[in-house]
Amino acid sequence: MKPTRLILCTLSLAAVACSDAPPPSADADAVSADPPLYETTRIADGVFQFRYQGHNAMFVVTDDGVVAFDPISMDAAAAYAGEIQTHAPGAELIAIVYSHRDADHATGAPVLREALGSNAPIYAHDNALAPLSAAADPNLPAPDSTFSDRALLAGGAIQLHYLGRSHSDDMAVAFLPESRVAFAVDFVSADRFGYQDLSSFYFPDMHDAIAGLLEIPFDRILFGHGPGGDRATIERQQQYYRDLAAAVRAATAQGLSEDETAAQVLLEDYRAWDRYDDWRELNVRGMYRKISTSG
Ligand SMILES: [Zn+2]
DSSP, X not given: OOOEEOOOOOOOGGGSOOOOOOOOOSGGGOOOSSOOSEEXXXXXXXXXXXXXXXXXXXXXXXXXXXXXXXXXXXXXXXXXXXXXXXXXXXXXXXXXXXXXXXXXXXXXXXHHHHHHTOOOOEEEEHHHHHHHHHHOOXXXXXXXXXXXXXXXXXXXXXXXXXXXSSSSSSOEEEEETTTTEEEEOSSOOSSBOOSTTXXXXXXXXXXXXXXXHHTSOOSEEEESSSOOEEHHHHHXXXXXXXXXXXXXXXXXXXXXXXXXXHHHOOOGGGTTSBTHHHHHHHHHHXXXXXXXXXX
């Protein structure tokens, strides 16, 4: 199937009307000692986070129908479909959106379609199309429609933004102008180190993508993993990668080896962050390799 292209829009983000949405609440992100396999949390009117094990997705109930992001997996999608039916009874599934093409977020669209009796089109960024078409995985079908820069879904209730390369080269960030909620996967998270040695991350593009995210007027943001956050969460994430890059650059300027840099760059300001013990050193090593190879 030849994908059709979404309407491209140059959005004036500053012109988006303000809403009186409540400030982010910690309650929705509370972690119990024994969390259920999956759960759905209402984030705002018509906006829900679906969590399955350690992965989060978002679905939005619009006037036109339901838009579901990231089916996660075949098993997750079966639970996801049930949660959509519970929270939006009778609503039609009108679109599935891949935040990006990684299998641990994008697998399972056929299950959503089958369970919800819909042949909803799949949307993704342009750069997801060729690799997914080549892979021809029936559980992770290629998108039916792609976009390059900006796109609108459900009459503008949902904006998709491409902020350049970050964790991948096909990351679609969602923004809901009415509730001022954003959904961003894998390149940002709440007070948590980057994934392992950052080998999948593009630097220095990451800095630009995070800056671009902050130009979107969200108040609350959901992530592909872990609790959500707010604008300050993203400012801390931005500062972290700046601090990491600066510390590693200073070490390389002194002629330190990768091992010496990993031993000395302790990032003490981030000791309370999630994964400090297992990903701090890997983040330093990954940044060292990126700076050594690309400068
Ligand atoms: Zn990913």
